[in-house]
Structures are given as C-alpha cells and as structure tokens.
Amino acid sequence: MKIGFIGLGHMGTGMACNLVKAGHEVTVYNRSPEKATPLVEQGARATSEITDACAGELVITMLADDHAVESVVLGASGVVASLGNNAVHASMSTVSVALSERLAAAHATAGQRYVAAPVFGRPEAAAAGKLFIVAAGADQAIDACLPAFAALGQKTFRIGDRPEAANLVKLSGNFLIAAMIESLGEALALVSKGGIDRRVYLDLLTSTLFTAPVYKNYGGMIAEGKFEPAGFAAPLGQKDIRLTLAAAEALRVAMRLASLLRDRFLTLLAQGGENLDWSAIARLAAKDSGQG
Amino acid sequence: MKIGFIGLGHMGTGMACNLVKAGHEVTVYNRSPEKATPLVEQGARATSEITDACAGELVITMLADDHAVESVVLGASGVVASLGNNAVHASMSTVSVALSERLAAAHATAGQRYVAAPVFGRPEAAAAGKLFIVAAGADQAIDACLPAFAALGQKTFRIGDRPEAANLVKLSGNFLIAAMIESLGEALALVSKGGIDRRVYLDLLTSTLFTAPVYKNYGGMIAEGKFEPAGFAAPLGQKDIRLTLAAAEALRVAMRLASLLRDRFLTLLAQGGENLDWSAIARLAAKDSGQG
C-alpha cells in the first residue's frame, strides 16, 4: 500500500518502521524533520509537506494531543485539505471524543473516509508491532486499513461504525490503568505503614489475584518508588483523565474515581512531578500518610 | 495430624473436607450441628463442644466475622480456655486487625501459639484445595500448620511474625478487588452510555490489558448486570471495607478510594442490595448516569 505517516514520536517512529518493513510504500512527515532520518535509511520517503503524505490511499496520524491533530488535520494544507476522494485517514492518536467527532464530520464533508484507531501499548510494543488496535468507522474503511494494521499490531478490535467510540474506549482504558495505579498506591501505603515489606506484598498479589502484567509492571515501579525515567509522563496521564472526564461530562456520566484521579494528577503536577511517570500518583497516598 | 476445625460455612465445609481427605484426624465443630453430617460421612468426628475441637496440636477457625471469632475463641469454654500448652490456633477467617492483635495477646498469655492465616479464594477454590493462604506468626508455629495448609491451599505466603499483618494483607486484597469493581463499573457506565456494547468492550479489555481472571469474572457479572446469587454478598464487602478503613485509621493512612467504596456499599445496602453480590456496587455509576 501507499501510506502516509504523520508523527514520528516515541510511538510513531516504531510504527512507521514496521510499515516499511512490511513492504508498504511509506511517506513520513514530522514537524521536526530530523526525526525522519532513520526511517529514510530503512526505506521510507520523507517529506516536509503534509500534502505529500496524503497522496496515497491511506494516511495515518500518530500525534501527541488534540492540538497537534487539529492543526495537522484541519489546518491549511492539512490532511483534510490534501487527501484524495475516498482515501482513508486513520487517526491513531489518543485524542478527545469531541475532536474525533469533528474529524469525522470534516472528512465526510470532504468526501474522504475516516477511521479512529487508537492503540494500547507502550513504545516497545509499537516497535515490536505488538500494539492492540481499537478501530471504529465504516466497515469498508477499516477493511482498507487492515494491511497497515497487520504490520502495526497483534490484534485489531472493531467496535462499531462511529469513529469516536474507539477514542472513548481508549480513554476509558487509560482511566482503568490509572485507577489500578491509585488502588495499588493506597494498598501499599497501608501495608507498608503496617510494617509489611512492599516487595513481598506485591509478589503475593501478582502471583495470586492480579496476574495481569499491568499490575506487575506498575506495581514494581510503585513498590520501588522508581518513577524516572517516565514511560508515560504525568502530564499525559493528566490529559487522558481530563479527556475521559470531558467525554463523561458530555454524556452526563459522573465518574467519581476519575474525579479522584483528576485531583491526584493535579496534586502531582503542582508538587513538581512534571517529569515523573504517571504512576507517581501512587506515592501521594504514602505522602499523605506521612511516609516518604 | 490431629486437627480441630471450627466453622462449617461455605468456605469451611470444603476446607475441613480436604483435611479429612488428606488423612488428618479431624474433629469438626459448628454452632448449627447439622452442618457436620456430610463431614462425618467423609470420616470426620463431630462434636458439640469447642473444647473437644481443641484437644489436638492444631485448631483451625473459619468463621464469618469478628463477632463469631471473638465468641468462639475468647468466650467461656472457648479456644483460648481449651487449647493445650504450645498447641496452635490458626485463624483463617477474615477479621479485623484489632481482633487479631487481641487473639495474639490472649494466646500468648495462655502459653499457646497463634497464626493468622486468612485466605484468598471463593468457596469453589476452598473445595478444590486451591486457596492462597497468607500466613503470619512465629516461624515454627507456621511450620506446624504446613501439613494442614498443604491440604487446603495451592500456596502459602509467609509475611512475617506479627500475625495481624496477615489480616491487613487480606483486607487490603479485598479492597483492591472492590477498587477494580468500581473502576469497571464507571468505565462500563461511560462506554455503554456512549453506545458501545458492554460485552465487546469487556472482551477487548480482558484479552489485552486486564487478563487476570478477577477482571473477567467480575467484568462478566457487571456487563450482564447479573448479581444474584451472590458469590460474596454485599454486606460482607461492606464489612471488609469497614475493617480496611478501621485498620487504616489506626495507622493514620487516608485511603480515598476506600472511602469512595465505603459510600458505594452504604448506598447499595440502603437501596435494598442486601442479597446481591458485592460487585453490584458497579451498577451504581450506571444508575447515577440515568441508565437502568
């Protein structure tokens, strides 16, 4: 396939690379052009114009936030302005439900197709082509993306024809992870103030009830109090909880635990946690209790 | 071993049965004596006196709550009054940290040994001898229990020589499960109001990020709104969160998520949820949002 790929950050670089390796003809664009160099070495074509990345059947965007996506997709000479009739834009970034709705409308008006396809997985999973892809949009539009998705992820889940549903699922998934982090933070604050070894406790939990890797990985970071370097930085966590709450507000769903998480992230950032992993919210319960 | 077993409820019956099967000489006691009949058929000896159950090297108690344990252990003709010098009482019930401390003191004064050994696992796991046992107490006292524990559980975790630490771990584990239930309840309220199929959503979650069985089992109940019959009834859930918060208060650890859970359980019970599974707190977020 002839694919444009926009956004060569921690996630995007590995993803674009996998597309190249899979034999697709890939044109990459990044605001800071030097990020494209390694991909060009792998066989990609680099461009300094978004328009060039929109010349094929499919363009994928993988950007940091709403602001970046809005500017790249809806801006002058952006994706909507450039993409051909019936071509597909697969937006894989974690963005707001509201923006996804706007993109869907803009692409429809322009005679283009739009798939929201955010992913679960960290940069290592992106590099290994092991992401989980949550795709929503018209069935045929998703079908058109499958050759690309096959190179990017280990599985694609289809969850309906309204693109923004995929964004809602992605945000809710990050909420669930943050909720787990908070629960571990409180439990560890309790047992460690009760004199129990945090490591022993965590091993017990993760070899019995909570065997999912997400408990082991985050639990280990929390038990050791090691939040740097950040795998997923606190401001990104705060952003995702904000977007979750914004989507929930639009649907009039009160989410008390999400509200609690919102307050934790604000506290973490107010106290200088900008560069920490988002799981550092877990140490706030310990701090409140006079530990550490 | 010559073992006394006190408390033949949903959990205790299967546990006592496994002790008999493993070849131990078991004397069972239950307040309502008819519960002992099936065990007698398996080869246990039944008694109507707690004292008789305390004649061996080890007596195990598996009772519903603090009140029952207090009366059986500390009452006249109870375990402390009956147990021989150096014999061991293994308390496997889920009770408060404060009561466990009192039991430890009472047994020490009486020249007896005390192990707190609460378990993780539902009645099916108890019947199958697949419990996880969290044991704390003097090393030699735990050693003395191992032949029994081998018949009851798939693994015994030792977490130190202060018995009440085991109770704290057990309570915190139930807190973590309840926290997970709440998080799923909120996430499902959000996505289902957003038009996403709850089953599809849950399958996605539990085949990617949250592969632990505890997510699958509770998630399934929540997605289907099926909270009867109760595997673990709401009043028991409320009790465990209350005990968690009591332990946290004694240690001066603020647990915000546990406070949130406390309020959920009170609401569930105030609205008639007495006979529902404790995971029914998950439907409160949906109700708040006008669903169901």
Add this chain to the structure above:
Amino acid sequence: MKIGFIGLGHMGTGMACNLVKAGHEVTVYNRSPEKATPLVEQGARATSEITDACAGELVITMLADDHAVESVVLGASGVVASLGNNAVHASMSTVSVALSERLAAAHATAGQRYVAAPVFGRPEAAAAGKLFIVAAGADQAIDACLPAFAALGQKTFRIGDRPEAANLVKLSGNFLIAAMIESLGEALALVSKGGIDRRVYLDLLTSTLFTAPVYKNYGGMIAEGKFEPAGFAAPLGQKDIRLTLAAAEALRVAMRLASLLRDRFLTLLAQGGENLDWSAIARLAAKDSGQG
C-alpha cells in the same frame, strides 16, 4: 453617563432599569428585541445593533455564558469592534477566567479599557439595586464605572488590577454556596433518616451557628424538597462548577469538594433535573440513602 447595556435576562432587566432610574442615558440591546419594551417605557433607548450600545463612555454586558459573551464582544460588529478609544467595557456576567483573560487582551489591543465586574445576588437583588459587585481592572477604569455601579449594587469590592481575578472570586463564591448546599443535603439526609424533623433541625441550625441568609434560604428549599421553580437552574450551577474546576486546573489546584460537586451536578442532570434549582443536588444524598 451615557451607557450601553447588553443582555436583558433575569438579571440584566432589573439592572438596566436601575441605571435608567438613576438618570443615566441608557441604550439597551438584547438578541430578542421584545425584552427591551418595558425598559423603553422606563426611558431607555433600544437598539438592534450592538454598535449603537457602544457609542458612549461605558458599555455593560450581562449575558448567560461564555458563548454569549464571546459572540457579543469578540464577534464581527461586536463590542471590541465598536467601542471607542479609552471607553470602558464592564463585563458583569459570570464567565470563565480564560475568557476574561482573552477579553482583557482584546480590549487592550483595541485601545479600550476593560473591567470584570461580576455580581453576587439573585434577580430580586438586581431589581432592588442591592447587588454586590466584585470589580477588577485598572483603578481608573473601575472609577469610571462607579456612577453606574452605584445604581446597581449596594457595595463594590475592588480586588486588584487583573480583571480575571474578579471572575475567579465570583466562581469561587458560587463554589462555596454549592458546597454549603451539599453539606446541608448530607446533614439533612442523616438526621431525617435518624427520625428528626427537618424543619426543626434547620431552625436550630440557622438560629445558632449558621445565621447567614444563604443557609436559611437554601436550607428551607432543601428541608421542604421544593426545587421548582428554579431561582438558579441546575445547568447554571453545573456550568459554574465546571468553570471553577477549569480555573483550578489551569492553576494546578486540586479541589476535592469541587470535584464532588461536579459529580453531583452531572448525576442531577443525568436523572432529569434540568429544570430544578441547583440546590436540588442536596436531595441526592437522601436518594442514595433510600429516602424519597
């Protein structure tokens, strides 16, 4: 003074009327022009163009929300486009801190002066000229407004030269009222389930500790469960808590009680409380407890 007045809602009508009565030369504008009729009878001049309302030394806006203010002030042929050099815009609406900052910048660029001057008080207080006015902006700009403010309120508080500070104070004041409503709701849910007469209880409170009228008025509504007609409708309450939290997020201040209120308002709206007074959040605690 020659004053333009934009926005003839529940609050604005009484305010404009007081300006006329005080002898000012008032030009009124309202999107739905029929609202102007009674004012014209009092001596005001009506216009169908915002520009006409901006011909004097001072224009006052009193509108429903950010959206209305943004469109009236920043739109084509709006206040910024129309107001004369050095003339003053006094924005008395309850709007976001962020919008107030944008208005300040826009007016500064256009060589105009800007005062944020939101008010405390219900429509009756507006009609009686008894509002409390919270003013921020350049001292001389506030001075220029004083002849008008004298007709509108019983007192003007100056809280500095950054206009948005006045908006922050206004929002925080509404937060404090909502917090009081929540506290009364919980206390009344408790004592009434405990068999105590709600009216007797409230009389006791408001004649001892909580003598402020705000406790008496809202307390009475809550004790009687009478939330219609709405003096200040639930969606407006929700909006103000949202704006409070947005300002707090920008400043990185976690406000847990505000988060709790946010969830209450969402629940109230999700359950059909659109037309109720915002104090109806107080009945949610009673509902949670199985009352009413």
Add this chain to the structure above:
Amino acid sequence: MKIGFIGLGHMGTGMACNLVKAGHEVTVYNRSPEKATPLVEQGARATSEITDACAGELVITMLADDHAVESVVLGASGVVASLGNNAVHASMSTVSVALSERLAAAHATAGQRYVAAPVFGRPEAAAAGKLFIVAAGADQAIDACLPAFAALGQKTFRIGDRPEAANLVKLSGNFLIAAMIESLGEALALVSKGGIDRRVYLDLLTSTLFTAPVYKNYGGMIAEGKFEPAGFAAPLGQKDIRLTLAAAEALRVAMRLASLLRDRFLTLLAQGGENLDWSAIARLAAKDSGQG
C-alpha cells in the same frame, strides 16, 4: 436545685461556675481533683466520689469522649449505680449515638431519667452562659433540667423524646462546620494561587454571602494560617467526624463530604497536626497545590 456536675475541663469549669452563680447547690467531681479548687472558692462543694455527685435531683456530665462517659456513667460506683430513683442524668458531652442509646437503656432499667443535651459553643460561650443546648428525652425530664439549662445557655432546643437524636444533631452540626472549613480551604487555595489577597477575599465573603460568625472566625484563622493554640484540637475534630460516619453507617446514609473530611483529618494527624486547631485541615488543599 441540688445538682451534681462531673467533668471540669475547658467547657465544664465555666458551666459549673454558672450553676453556682445562679444559686444552685452544686457538687463537683473531676478525676483530677485539683481542677475543683476554683469552683470551691465560688461556693461549690467538691467530692472525690462520683456517688456524692449523684445525691441530688440532677447530675450533669461534661466529659471528653465516649470512653470517659462510659467509665463515669456505667462503671462500678458510677452514675447509674448511684443515682436515685427518678433522678435525672443530663449528658452534655459530645458522644456517639450508640453510647447515648446504651445510656438511655441503662438509666431506664435503673429507674432513672436520662436527657441527652449536648451543646454548641466554645469555652468562652460556656463561661458566659451563652451555650446553645440541644436537648432530647422525655418532656418532663427535660423540664426538670430547665433551671440548670437556664444558667448554662442562651437557648434550649427540644428535638424529641429519643435522647440519641440530640447527639445526632450535635455531631451533624460539627460536620457542617468542618464542611465549611474545607470549602474555605479549597476556595482560599484557589484564589490565593490566583494572586488574590486572602484577607481581602475573606472580607468580601463574610460581608456579603457568608455573614455567620463561624465563617468569620474560621476564615480568619485560615487566611492567616494561624492554627495554634487550638480552640478545638484536630483529634477532637477527627473524633467527631468518625462518630458522624459511625452514626451514618448505622443508618445506612452515605455522606461523601464527611468521607472527604475523614481523609483530611487522617492526613492532618499523620503529618503531625496533633496540636493544631481542627481548622488546619483547610491548609491541606493549599499544600496539595504546592503552596506553603
């Protein structure tokens, strides 16, 4: 009247003194007998036996907590053991609803009368005879107390014939004050991080919406960050919120704001606030936001 008075702490000393001044024949008892000296100088009779204080028509207890009341009233040679037939015990301490129920039952069994009559007011109000008294119990029993209450308070509110209702009202009142403190703490954290002078802000609030003295007094302490010496110490605040939540749990009323307060008090105590005024919970919001 011939009155016994038990408990000469900050509150009790002033109260007993007012009874003496009013011409009653007062016998005082305090665990530490030296506290009685000033009262003897005023004309009271001191005793080292609770029994002596129970020889008249009325005995009043004013003690620190449940534990003290339980021991004085229900202990050997305590009030229940000593009081004459049909004599009245007026319990004016702030205690739990559950203890008040136990006292009512014990006095009924012993053929004595019992009135719960907790008070609102600080030590200065106690010394000035300006307390507000919340009385519940049999009408004639309250009537019998009125000559004493007239000397102690500015007003007596009768709220029914179940004594424990008075305790519930008292606890809920302290909850409302703590809720107000929390709301002020969050509002001040917000506006002060927004650059607004805390004093100016507080003056504005308390001269407009929140004119009750309780806002002025606590607001002043919070604005100035002056929490020592404690008028009402943090551990007492924590105790009262605990008792409020215990009463609410028994009635199955979820009180979210009370839960929030519970967490605040635990945090304050865990961080060394033992000797601060309970209003110091208000500084936690500021600390969370990186201020101070």
